[in-house]
Each structure stands twice: as structure tokens, then as C-alpha cells.
Amino acid sequence: MRTPLLTVEDLEVRFGTSRGLVYAVNGISFDIAPGETLGIVGESGCGKSVTSLALLGILARNGRVTGGTAMFGGRDLLKLKDEQLRLIRGREIAMIFQDPMTSLNPVLTIGKQLREPLQVHFGMDKSQADRRAVELLEQVGIPSAKQRLRDYPHQFSGGMRQRVMIAIALACEPKLLIADEPTTALDVTIQAQILELLKTLVSERDTALMLITHDLGVVAGMCERVNVMYAGMFMETGSAAALFSQPRHPYTLGLLQSVPRLDAGRRQKLMPIPGSPRNMLSPPGECPFAPRCRYEVEQSRQQVPPLEEIEPGHQVRCFNPVPADEWQRERLGGAA
Amino acid sequence: MSIAELESREIQLERPQGLWSEAWQRLRRNRGAIIGFGLVGTFVLVAIFAPLLAPYGPREQNLSLVREGCCPGPSADYWFGVDALGRDEFSRILYGARYSLLIGVVSVAVGLTFGLILGAVAGFFGGIIDGVIMRLMDIMLAIPGFLLAIGIVAMLGPGIWQIMIAVGVVNIPIFARLLRGAVLAQRENDFVLAARAVGVPRRTILGSHILPNSISPLIVQGTLALATAIIDVAGLGYLGLGPQDPATPEWGTMLTDTIRYLQTAPHLAIIPGIAIVLAVLGFNLIGDGLREALDPKLRGRA
Amino acid sequence: MSTNGNALVEVEDLKVYFPIKSGLVMDRHVGDVKAVDGVSLEIERGETLGLVGESGCGKSTVGRALLRLYDPTAGKIVFDGTDITHLGENQMRPLRRRMQMIFQDPYASLNPRHSIGRIVGEPLRVHGRGGKELGKTVRELLQTVGLPADAISRYPHEFSGGQRQRIGLARALALNPDFLVCDEPVSALDVSIQAQIVNLMERLQDDFDLTYLFIAHDLAVVRHISDRIAVMYLGQIMELSPADDLYDNPLHPYTISLLSAIPIPDPEVEKRRSSILLQGDLPSPANPPAACRFHTRCPYVQPTRCRDEEPLLRPLEGHLVKCHYAEDVKAGLITPRVREAVFEPGPQEPAYVPPVD
Numbered sequence: 001m002r003t004p005l006l007t008v009e010d011l012e013v014r015f016g017t018s019r020g021l022v023y024a025v026n027g028i029s030f031d032i033a034p035g036e037t038l039g040i041v042g043e044s045g046c047g048k049s050v051t052s053l054a055l056l057g058i059l060a061r062n063g064r065v066t067g068g069t070a071m072f073g074g075r076d077l078l079k080l081k082d083e084q085l086r087l088i089r090g091r092e093i094a095m096i097f098q099d100p101m102t103s104l105n106p107v108l109t110i111g112k113q114l115r116e117p118l119q120v121h122f123g124m125d126k127s128q129a130d131r132r133a134v135e136l137l138e139q140v141g142i143p144s145a146k147q148r149l150r151d152y153p154h155q156f157s158g159g160m161r162q163r164v165m166i167a168i169a170l171a172c173e174p175k176l177l178i179a180d181e182p183t184t185a186l187d188v189t190i191q192a193q194i195l196e197l198l199k200t201l202v203s204e205r206d207t208a209l210m211l212i213t214h215d216l217g218v219v220a221g222m223c224e225r226v227n228v229m230y231a232g233m234f235m236e237t238g239s240a241a242a243l244f245s246q247p248r249h250p251y252t253l254g255l256l257q258s259v260p261r262l263d264a265g266r267r268q269k270l271m272p273i274p275g276s277p278r279n280m281l282s283p284p285g286e287c288p289f290a291p292r293c294r295y296e297v298e299q300s301r302q303q304v305p306p307l308e309e310i311e312p313g314h315q316v317r318c319f320n321p322v323p324a325d326e327w328q329r330e331r332l333g334g335a336a
Numbered sequence: 337m338s339i340a341e342l343e344s345r346e347i348q349l350e351r352p353q354g355l356w357s358e359a360w361q362r363l364r365r366n367r368g369a370i371i372g373f374g375l376v377g378t379f380v381l382v383a384i385f386a387p388l389l390a391p392y393g394p395r396e397q398n399l400s401l402v403r404e405g406c407c408p409g410p411s412a413d414y415w416f417g418v419d420a421l422g423r424d425e426f427s428r429i430l431y432g433a434r435y436s437l438l439i440g441v442v443s444v445a446v447g448l449t450f451g452l453i454l455g456a457v458a459g460f461f462g463g464i465i466d467g468v469i470m471r472l473m474d475i476m477l478a479i480p481g482f483l484l485a486i487g488i489v490a491m492l493g494p495g496i497w498q499i500m501i502a503v504g505v506v507n508i509p510i511f512a513r514l515l516r517g518a519v520l521a522q523r524e525n526d527f528v529l530a531a532r533a534v535g536v537p538r539r540t541i542l543g544s545h546i547l548p549n550s551i552s553p554l555i556v557q558g559t560l561a562l563a564t565a566i567i568d569v570a571g572l573g574y575l576g577l578g579p580q581d582p583a584t585p586e587w588g589t590m591l592t593d594t595i596r597y598l599q600t601a602p603h604l605a606i607i608p609g610i611a612i613v614l615a616v617l618g619f620n621l622i623g624d625g626l627r628e629a630l631d632p633k634l635r636g637r638a
Numbered sequence: 639m640s641t642n643g644n645a646l647v648e649v650e651d652l653k654v655y656f657p658i659k660s661g662l663v664m665d666r667h668v669g670d671v672k673a674v675d676g677v678s679l680e681i682e683r684g685e686t687l688g689l690v691g692e693s694g695c696g697k698s699t700v701g702r703a704l705l706r707l708y709d710p711t712a713g714k715i716v717f718d719g720t721d722i723t724h725l726g727e728n729q730m731r732p733l734r735r736r737m738q739m740i741f742q743d744p745y746a747s748l749n750p751r752h753s754i755g756r757i758v759g760e761p762l763r764v765h766g767r768g769g770k771e772l773g774k775t776v777r778e779l780l781q782t783v784g785l786p787a788d789a790i791s792r793y794p795h796e797f798s799g800g801q802r803q804r805i806g807l808a809r810a811l812a813l814n815p816d817f818l819v820c821d822e823p824v825s826a827l828d829v830s831i832q833a834q835i836v837n838l839m840e841r842l843q844d845d846f847d848l849t850y851l852f853i854a855h856d857l858a859v860v861r862h863i864s865d866r867i868a869v870m871y872l873g874q875i876m877e878l879s880p881a882d883d884l885y886d887n888p889l890h891p892y893t894i895s896l897l898s899a900i901p902i903p904d905p906e907v908e909k910r911r912s913s914i915l916l917q918g919d920l921p922s923p924a925n926p927p928a929a930c931r932f933h934t935r936c937p938y939v940q941p942t943r944c945r946d947e948e949p950l951l952r953p954l955e956g957h958l959v960k961c962h963y964a965e966d967v968k969a970g971l972i973t974p975r976v977r978e979a980v981f982e983p984g985p986q987e988p989a990y991v992p993p994v995d
Contacts, residue, residue: 018362043828141979157919160981187692188855189916192899196915214829217901221908240905256903258833260862262885263902270862272833276798526747530809533705534761535734538727548751 004031005072005175005208006055006093012067013047013054013232023283024050026232027068029307034175035206039223039240041213041255045277047232048212052178054078056093057085072176091121094169098181100161104153110137110164111149117171136167140197159190163197170201176208183218195222216259220244228252231278231288234307238314245328248310248321250295256327264331287319295320362629369625375618383433390427394585398422407601417603419590421583425603428585429611435579435586436615439500440565444558446504451511452554458512459519460542470516473509481506485568489577496579496586499572503565514557518550525549552630559623563616570612587612645716646817646849647681647704652713654696654703658924671924673699675873676713678951681817686843686850688864688881690857692896694923695870697853701819704851705739706730718816735765738810742822744802748794754780754805755790761812779808782845783838800831807838811846819851824859836863857900861885869893872931873923879957889959889968891938917979930962937974938967 013025025047032038040048053059055070055077070077073092077085089095097103105113114133118124124132130149137145140163153161162182169177179198183191199222202209211222219226220240227237228251236249247253257271275292278284287293287300299305299319307317363369382389399422401408409417416425458469476484488502522528523546531541572578573588582589587608594605655670674696681687689697702708704715706722715723722733738761741747748757758776762768767775777787783804794802803823810818820839824832840863843850854860860867860881867884869877869892877890888894898913916935921927927934933944943949943962951960955968966972 018365043830143979143981157981159919187920188857188896189692189899190919192901192913192915193917195901196913215901216829216903217908220903220905221901244904245906255829258830259903260833260836260858261902261904262858262861262897262900263904263907268862270833270837272837273830274834276800276831277828526741526743527749529702529707530739530741530747530806531749531760532707533734533737533739534764534809534813535731536760536764540764545749545752549749 002033002035005034007031007071008051008055008068009070010068011051011054011070011078012065013050013059014064014066015060016062016064020281022280024063024232024280025054026284028227028229028232028234029068030227030234030237032176032208032210034208035203036225037202037209037211037223039211039213039219039226040229041216041219041226042229043214043277045280046229048229049180052095052180052210052212055178056089056095057082058089087121090117090169090174091172092174093176093178094172094174095178095180096162096165096169096182098184100158100165100185103165104161106153108152109149110151110153110156114149114164114168114171117168121172132171133167136171137164139170139201140164140167141193142167158186159193162186162190162194166194166198166201170205170207173205174207176210177202178210178212180212181214182211184213184215191218198222216244216255228255231280231284233284233288233304233317234315235289235318236314236316237307238311242311242314246324247327248314248316248324249289249318250293250320250322251289253322253327254292257330287317295322359629363625366625366628368621369629372618372621372623372625375614376622379433379615379618380437382430383437386427386430386434390424390430392424392427394423394428394431395583396423396427405600406597407604409601409603416607417601419604420593420597420601423583425607428590429587429607431585432587432590432608432611433615435496435584436566436569436612439496439503439569439586440562442500443503443565443569444507444561446501447507447561448511448554448558450504451508452515454508455512455515456519456542456547456550459516460523460538460546466516469512473512476506476509477513481564482568482571485572486575486577489572494577494580496584499569499578502572503568506568507561507565510561511554511557514553515550518553519546522546522549556623556627556630559619559626563619563623566612566615566619570608644682645680646683646718647851648714648716649677649679649700649704650714650716652677652700652703652715653711654699654708655711669924671922672873672926673923674703675926677870677873677875678713679868679875679878681849681851683816683849684847685865686852686863688860688867689851689853689870690855690860690867690896691870692855692920694872694920696873696923697855697870698821700870701739701821701851701853705734705737705819707739731765735761735813736815737817737819738813738815739819739821740803740806740810740823742825744799744806744826745794747806748802750794752793753790754792754794757794757805758790758808758812761809765813767813775812776808779812780805782811782842783808798831799827800834803827803835804838807835807842811842814846815848817849817851819853821853822855823852825854825856832859839863857896869896872921872926874931874960875951875958876932876960877957878951883956887955887957889954889957889964890961891936891967891974892932894967895935895937914974915976917977919981921980930960932961934980935977937977938963938972939975939977940972 009029010027011025012027015022015024028051042048054065065078068078111130111133114136115126115129118129118132133149134145137148142148142160142163156164183194186194195218213219223240226240226243227234228249230251236243236247236252243252247256254273258273260268260270273292278288284304286302287305290296290300297320305317305319307315310316310321401418401422402420406420407418408414414424414426416429419425454469458466484506485502488505489498492498528541528545531545570588573586574591576592578589579586590608591605597604652674653676654674655672657667658669658671659666660668677700689700691697699708703710710723714721717733717737755776758779759768759772762772762775776790780787780789785801785804824835827835836859842848852860852863861884864881867879867881868875869890871892876892885897888897895914895916898911902908914937918935921934929946929948930944933939940963949960949962951958954964963972
């Protein structure tokens with residue numbers, strides 16, 4: 001068990017809006033070991049993107065970290081000043097974003113955007129940086145790399161831009177790569193290429209990968225460990241194998257039940273989760289999933305359940321967790 | 337619990353609120369806009385109640401005051417001083433607000449009406465109609481606004497209505513372009529397609545779906561155009577192209593010839609200038625506040 | 639795959655091209671985006687035909703062309719026996735009562751300045767059914783899709799994505815149509831809400847006797863709701879098959895590649911899968927490959943015929959497949975190769991404007 005690269009404890013993030021305080025993240029803790037792939041899965045509004053932005057200190061102006069620590073390399077990221085964080089961003093922790101159309105600066109050439117982190121963090125001059133940039137583009141599978149340095153983002157397709165973003169992110173060989181919905185905006189066949197590329201690159205470089213997504217299939221194929229997030233809290237954490245075969249939290253079970261699968265029988269019944277995601281304008285005083293939960297008990301309405309270990313390496317935040325074999329029984333029973 | 341019940345519980349948490357009232361809330365919180373409203377409000381009240389507020393008539397002359405030469409500055413009897421013909425500056429400023437208000441509103445109304453029609457037609461029908469209208473607008477825009485206004489007044493002859501029309505015409509291409517852009521953007525929206533799929537006739541789509549969603553930029557531009565109109569009209573008045581009766585208490589006309597008196601009676605130039613600046617500032621602040629309040633990105637839930 | 643004369647919608651060799659105009663002063667016609675390039679299909683009364691494909695395949699264009707929201711460049715569209723290909727707006731209007739559409743983007747498909755009551759009531763008013771019964775009908779419609787009656791006086795921005803899709807469904811159902819084109823109705827929704835809407839749509843289909851054309855890029859969702867599925871690539875149908883069979887027995891190389899690219903929420907399955915990775919970008923519909931559209935990326939491409947002869951959409955094992963070598967692929971006689979990646983040089987969107995009606 002390698003010592004964790006990043007240890008986050010009790011992170012809390014709030015946003016001030018005209019409608020009141022939004023409690024975006026309400027006490028999450030996790031760690032990532034070097035070379036490990038951690039998936040944070042949840043639907044829109046659950047706070048997963050906010051988490052990564054908070055770690056790098058790039059929250060929107062009305063957002064603030066109101067609690068918790070994030071230890072990285074012996075220092076608390078949340079307490080560092082911007083000048084100190086700038087040395088870490090791109091160099092030790094890099095990030096790639098969802099929308100390849102807007103994540104690259106349209107008025108700068110690809111070469112300039114690739115050179116930037118190299119020049120800022122390694123002090124390379126233009127020709128050194130260019131050589132390295134060509135290497136990087138080749139590693140992400142872009143042909144005619146040398147000529148491509150002079151192109152602008154609009155001359156690349158979506159899939160290619162995402163490759164460029166990955167190249168920029170990996171330019172300084174960061175220890176941790178955060179990928180926020182990296183393939184959501186891409187076509188399925190392009191998504192498969194990009195995921196394959198990411199997988200290869202991070203394993204070659206022993207880079208830790210924090211993959212944030214709403215797509216359960218992507219997580220299943222890419223991540224060793226998975227944390228399921230809802231209403232700013234982790235509902236269930238554990239290895240991907242455990243979570244997908246024996247989900248114990250009603251929300252995880254609900255997600256798996258409501259997603260149509262290609263390998264299930266066609267008459268598989270889709271069981272939607274009733275209701276809508278929780279309104280985040282108040283701090284949670286009860287289990288945030290209780291209003292939509294089939295398994296709720298009285299205690300669920302009185303306090304927020306603590307995140308507890310139900311099996312080694314597998315934690316659940318629930319007063320009435322789902323029986324271990326529930327999902328398998330349903331799957332096998334329902335497959336027609 | 338059924339889905340309908342769950343969802344109705346959530347909806348009841350918020351009162352029904354149209355987009356306009358939401359925008360109004362945002363506007364009310366904007367300090368710049370409040371100052372703007374204050375300035376413009378004062379301006380409008382002054383214009384309406386000028387006869388009640390002004391201590392003297394705007395054309396009342398008291399030549400005895402200027403016998404020794406121009407011109408007595410501010411005093412207890414004459415708050416803003418007296419002009420070259422013995423008229424009370426303060427009263428003339430108050431009455432002048434009427435002209436500026438009238439001129440601003442009429443010219444913008446002219447520009448807005450024609451601009452809206454041309455822009456909507458060009459944007460909605462596209463093709464050759466669009467091409468012809470827009471090229472015409474381009475030609476008008478190629479000439480600097482003020483010069484174009486002078487040109488139109490040269491054609492029509494000087495006078496207060498003529499400068500109103502001139503300034504109005506100068507505004508037409510600006511509004512036309514703006515509305516055309518907004519219409520083009522709205523045309524591709526799914527709800528427009530949905531209306532077509534339902535079989536809504538084209539003119540109803542334009543009037544009931546596209547236009548209401550396109551007018552926000554026009555409202556902003558309208559307030560800013562009011563500001564510019566006041567300046568343009570004052571400029572034309574200063575050049576002597578405005579109301580030909582020099583006794584007219586129009587702010588721009590009041591500035592004509594005051595260069596001669598800059599050493600002895602600077603208040604004659606400064607005071608109308610300040611009045612113009614404050615009126616224009618007020619409209620600009622409101623316009624900026626409106627732009628922010630009507631920004632579609634801030635609407636409703638993200 | 640004949641439908642025994644029970645077809646509600648018949649499409650014959652439909653082509654929808656959008657002209658590309660470019661020029662300094664006046665725009666000249668320099669080319670076409672061949673969004674739909676020869677699509678033929680039939681939709682039986684009461685069935686759900688799924689239409690899947692990736693960007694640029696033309697599936698949305700097909701849906702909109704069926705409703706005459708775009709003008710077909712060539713081909714024929716027949717709705718319940720009537721040729722609607724060239725009908726004018728006034729002739730189309732009465733037919734529009736029977737064919738409606740729901741849209742992908744829940745935030746753009748409802749006019750933000752109209753109240754829900756006005757939105758759902760509009761179809762009724764346009765077709766002369768607005769009157770004393772209007773309010774009652776609208777309330778009933780809202781109830782049918784699971785929304786409370788007091789939503790009538792509210793505005794779209796007060797509702798979530800899933801709720802807005804329900805409103806869109808209520809609007810589409812207002813005139814009791816026979817045929818509904820569903821253009822990516824759940825793609826923009828959260829996973830847990832998608833299932834709600836899909837289930838609702840299935841129930842509505844039973845209750846109201848609807849025929850669906852279900853357009854989506856998510857094959858898993860499409861497979862769940864559809865009776866038959868057509869897979870499109872660059873403006874043409876590559877394979878048409880009963881939904882049951884598509885996953886178990888994909889015959890076209892594109893279908894095979896597409897299926898293997900879709901991630902499955904099960905780590906064990908993911909580990910065991912052999913995936914066929916398509917290389918490079920999707921070619922632009924402004925400049926599609928000649929002959930077989932898929933030959934530039936096909937892992938099973940052969941030196942003969944693929945590059946010079948356009949394959950026919952022909953019957954094979956109960957499917958329709960547009961491939962010269964489908965039998966050999968099925969029999970395992972061709973091993974898939976990794977092709978060289980061809981990346982498209984320029985931007986994917988040329989400057990065209992779809993014609994207004």
C-alpha cells in the first residue's frame with residue numbers, strides 16, 4: 001500500500017448566490033495513491049466538479065472552501081496562497097476539462113499553448129519547448145505533429161482537441177491528473193479512443209488519475225476505486241469490482257437499476273429513481289437521499305448517516321444499507 | 337409517493353415569477369442603475385414640472401442686469417446666473433430639459449420603429465431581402481452618425497423637428513442590425529422549430545416567439561441611444577442647425593456663442609454642459625444596468 | 639423487412655443536402671453538406687423505430703425532414719398514404735396534427751417567455767381547439783405526463799430538465815398525434831431522470847397508440863425502447879435490424895465497432911471485452927468517402943470493391959446490411975485490423991443555413 005499522494009479530509013465548499021448559500025460540498029474525504037485511478041461518479045449538481053476546482057484553488061469568485069484539508073506533498077492545498085498554488089498547477093497536478101471546444105484558447109496556436117507550461121515550469125526556451133511539444137503530440141497520437149504546432153484550435157476536431165488537452169496536461173509530468181468529464185462531449189467511438197489513450201498514458205507514467213464523470217460505464221472500464229457522490233457527500237466508496245457487483249447504498253443500486261445496459265435482456269425493466277436531485281440551498285440535516293429512497297427508515301429523516309466501513313475497503317453512508325446480494329439477484333432475475 | 341407529488345412539492349417552494357420580474361429584481365440591486373434612475377427621474381420630473389419649478393419664464397429678459405457687460409454669475413436671485421440677454425439660466429435649464437426629453441424620445445422612437453421592422457424582416461425572411469436591407473444599412477453606417485445627421489438636416493432644412501428626424505434616421509441601422517442578429521439567433525432555437533412542427537403560421541412565430549425573445553438587446557440599446565441622441569441634438573443645436581429661434585431654451589442652442597464669454601462668464605458654457613452630461617450619464621447607467629439584468633446567462637436555474 | 643402494408647411512414651431514397659456558400663460579396667454555392675444521402679425506411683403503425691449514429695450521421699436531419707421542417711433535396715416521404723414531400727405550408731398544416739416532435743435540449747425547446755399553459759395550449763389554439771375546454775385539456779395533459787396542474791401559470795425556468803421534457807411531451811401530445819419523432823429526448827438529462835422519461839414514453843405509447851421514431855446516440859437506451867433499429871453513418875443507413883438481434887448479432891462492421899466502443903457498467907465485463915477501436919475522426923459530411931462510406935475506417939476493409947463500389951442495403955439473416963463482405967465478417971473469415979488514423983483537417987461546421995420551411 002503506497003503512501004497516498006493526496007489526502008482530502010472533510011472538504012466543505014459553499015457558494016454565495018442571490019438565492020442564498022449553496023452547500024455544494026458537505027464533508028468529503030478521500031485519498032489517491034500514486035499511479036492509482038479513482039473515479040468520482042455522480043449526476044449533475046452533486047458537487048464532483050466543484051471538488052476538483054476547490055483543490056486547485058480555481059473556484060468561481062462566489063465559491064469558498066469553508067472547511068477541510070487537502071494534504072499534497074506535505075502541504076495543505078486549501079491553505080496555500082495563489083502564487084504557491086500556481087507552481088503546483090500544471091506541474092504536479094494537472095487538469096483536463098469537459099468541453100474541448102472552449103477549453104483551448106481560440107486565438108493562440110496549439111504550439112503556444114503546449115509551450116506555456118513547459119516554459120513556465122521548466123524554464124525551457126522556445127526551441128526546447130517546441131521539441132518537447134512535438135514529442136507530446138506524437139505521444140497522444142496526432143500525426144504530422146511538427147506542422148500542427150502552428151495550427152489553431154478551430155482547425156482540430158473535438159477528439160483531436162481533447163488529445164491536445166491531454167498533451168498539455170501531461171507536459172510537465174504531473175503526479176496527479178484530474179479529468180473532469182473528459183469524454184462526455186465526444187462521440188462514442190472517439191470516446192473509446194480517448195479513454196484508451198488516457199489509460200495507456202497514465203499507466204506508462206505512473207500518474208494518478210482522478211476521473212470525474214456521470215457515466216457508470218466509463219468508470220467501470222477505467223477506475224480501480226470508485227466514490228459515488230450525491231448532494232455534496234460520498235454515499236458509497238470502494239473498489240470498482242465491489243461497488244458494481246454488490247452495491248450497498250440505495251442510490252448506487254438505483255443508478256445501476258436505471259441505466260439500460262447493452263448486455264442485459266432487452267425487456268430489462270428500467271427502475272428510475274423517483275423525484276429530482278436535492279435542492280442544495282440548505283445544509284443537509286437528514287440523509288440527503290431519503291426523499292427518493294425506497295429503503296429509508298425513520299433514522300434517515302433525523303440525521304445524516306455517517307460514512308462507515310461495511311466490509312474492508314468498502315464504505316457506505318446509510319442507516320439501512322441494501323443487502324449484499326440484492327443487485328445480483330435482480331440482475332439475474334430480470335435478465336430475460 | 338408519486339413523481340407528480342414529489343415534484344409539486346419542489347415547485348411550491350418558489351412563487352411563479354416571469355422572466356421580466358426576475359430581471360427587475362436584479363436591476364433594483366444594481367447601484368449604478370439606481371443612481372441612473374435617480375438622475376433620469378430627476379430629469380423627467382424637471383421636464384414635466386418646469387413651469388412650476390422655474391422662478392422666471394425662459395424667455396423673460398431683464399436687460400438691466402447685463403448693462404455693464406456680460407454676465408452676472410450665480411446669485412441669490414438667479415441661481416445659475418444670467419445669460420447675455422438677461423435671461424435666467426436656471427429657468428432656461430429647467431425648460432431645456434423638456435426639449436432634450438422630447439427630442440431624445442422622438443428620435444429614438446423613430447429609429448427603433450423603423451429599425452425593428454427592417455431588422456425583423458431581414459432576419460426572418462433571409463435571402464435576397466436580407467441582403468438588400470443589410471447592404472442599405474451598411475451604407476448608412478459607413479457615414480459617421482453626426483455627419484449623416486448634418487447631411488439630413490441640410491436636406492430638410494434646420495429646425496427642431498428636422499433634427500429629431502435626422503437623429504432618428506441615424507439610429508435606424510443600429511437597431512436594424514441589432515434586431516436582425518437577435519432574430520437570426522432565435523430562429524434556430526428548438527422552440528421555434530417546435531412551433532413550426534405544430535403548424536403555427538410564420539407571422540405568428542415571428543410575433544409571438546421570436547420578437548419577444550429578441551427585444552432585450554434593443555431595450556439596452558434604446559436607453560443608450562437616448563443618451564447619444566441628447567448629445568447629437570445638442571451638437572446640432574450648437575452648430576445652429578436646431579431650433580432657429582435663438583430664444584429657445586434648448587441646451588445645445590444655449591451653448592452657441594458662449595465661447596466668446598468663456599473668460600468673463602464661464603457659467604454660461606459650463607452649466608448647460610453639466611446638464612447634458614448628467615442626463616447622458618443617467619441613461620448610460622440605466623442602460624448598463626439593464627444589460628446586466630437582462631443577460632440570458634443569468635436567467636433561472638443553471 | 640416489409641411491413642405488410644401497415645406502414646405509417648414510408649421514406650424512399652431521401653436526400654437532404656445543405657448548400658455551402660462562400661464568397662466575398664455575394665455567396666456562391668461551392669458544395670453541399672450531404673446530411674442525408676439516400677435513406678429508405680418504413681415505420682409500421684405502433685412500432686418504435688430507433689435511429690442511432692454519431693455526429694454527422696444525419697439522424698436528426700432525417701427526423702426533421704420527416705416533419706417537413708427541412709425541405710428534402712430528393713426522394714419521397716409518404717405519411718399514411720399521402721405524399722408529403724412537396725406540400726406547401728397550408729397543405730401541411732392539417733397533417734401536422736398527426737405528426738409531432740420532441741426535442742433534445744430541455745432548455746431551448748420551450749419559449750422562456752411563455753407560461754406552461756400557453757406552451758401546451760398553443761397546438762390546440764392553432765388548430766382551432768382553443769375554447770372553453772382549453773384549460774381543462776391542458777390540465778389533463780399535464781397530469782398525464784406527471785406534472786401538477788398548477789404548473790400552468792409557471793414559466794419554464796422554474797422547472798428542471800426532466801420536468802421540461804415532460805412539458806415538451808405534453809405539448810406534443812396535445813393534438814393526439816399518431817406519430818412522434820423523438821430527437822434525442824433523454825440525452826441531456828441526468829441518468830436517474832432518463833429512466834423516468836423513457837418509462838413515461840413507453841407508457842404513453844401504450845395509452846395513446848403512438849408510433850415513435852426514436853433518435854439517439856446512446857445505443858443502450860435505443861435498444862431498450864425500440865422494436866427495430868437503424869444504424870446510420872454519414873447520411874446513410876448501414877444496418878437495419880430487429881432490436882433484439884442487434885446486440886447479439888451485429889452484421890455491419892460499423893455496428894460491430896460501435897457496440898464494442900460503448901462502455902458497460904460492469905468492471906468484469908469491461909475487462910473481458912475485446913474492443914475494436916476505430917481510428918481517426920468521423921469524416922465530414924461535406925466530403926464523405928466515395929463508394930462505401932465506412933471504408934476509410936473499417937477494420938475489415940478489403941482491397942476489392944470497398945473503395946470503388948457502393949454497397950447495396952441488402953437482406954442478410956433478417957437484417958438489412960450495407961456491406962459487401964458482411965457474410966465473411968460474420969463467418970470470421972476476415973480478421974479486423976487497426977487502421978491508420980486519419981484526422982480531419984478542418985472545422986466540422988461549414989457555413990450553411992438550413993432553409994426556413
